[in-house]
Amino acid sequence: MEESVMKSYIYKSLTTLCSVLIVSSFIYVWVTTY
DSSP, X not given: OOHHHHXXXXXXXHHHXXXXXXXXXXXXXXXXXX
């Protein structure tokens, strides 16, 4: 695998993980405050 491909794959997975964490924490806060 090329280095650039590896970097883009890592970047994509990291951004996906971050968005999932943000959404889940938002839902958690919304549920607990509701």
